[in-house]
Amino acid sequence: MKLLLVRAGQEMFGVAADTVIQILEPAIDSNFELDGGRGEVIYRGRRFPIADLRSGGDRAGAAAPAFVLLEQGRRCAAVGVDVAESIRDVADGAVAPLPGFIFARPRRVQGVLEIEGDAVLLLDVGAIL
Numbered sequence: 001m002k003l004l005l006v007r008a009g010q011e012m013f014g015v016a017a018d019t020v021i022q023i024l025e026p027a028i029d030s031n032f033e034l035d036g037g038r039g040e041v042i043y044r045g046r047r048f049p050i051a052d053l054r055s056g057g058d059r060a061g062a063a064a065p066a067f068v069l070l071e072q073g074r075r076c077a078a079v080g081v082d083v084a085e086s087i088r089d090v091a092d093g094a095v096a097p098l099p100g101f102i103f104a105r106p107r108r109v110q111g112v113l114e115i116e117g118d119a120v121l122l123l124d125v126g127a128i129l
């Protein structure tokens with residue numbers, strides 16, 4: 001599976017690359033608009049609710065320096081991140097599930113893997129959307 005690796009705060013996350021439709025940097029993208037009151041990103045006339053990985057809150061990501069726009073079926077979201085780093089090809093068996101009794105993570109994370117010595121949390125796109 002191909003993963004887009006992103007950083008949010010001190011953590012590294014992986015998101016299925018086939019769900020990513022655009023990576024936006026608001027400071028340089030003229031097609032970007034932020035509707036902070038509604039907690040949405042507007043990109044080329046389309047609205048994406050904001051999901052924030054750093055706090056788990058839906059509107060806190062409005063101040064993010066970058067957004068990853070995700071789409072799966074008819075659902076979409078804008079995930080606030082600090083930086084999008086790279087796309088990596090990862091074997092399906094490399095992802096270990098997160099036992100709920102050990103990790104107090106939001107349900108937006110479905111597993112963990114190691115890439116070049118870094119722990120990468122695999123995002124559950126369905127739970128974000």
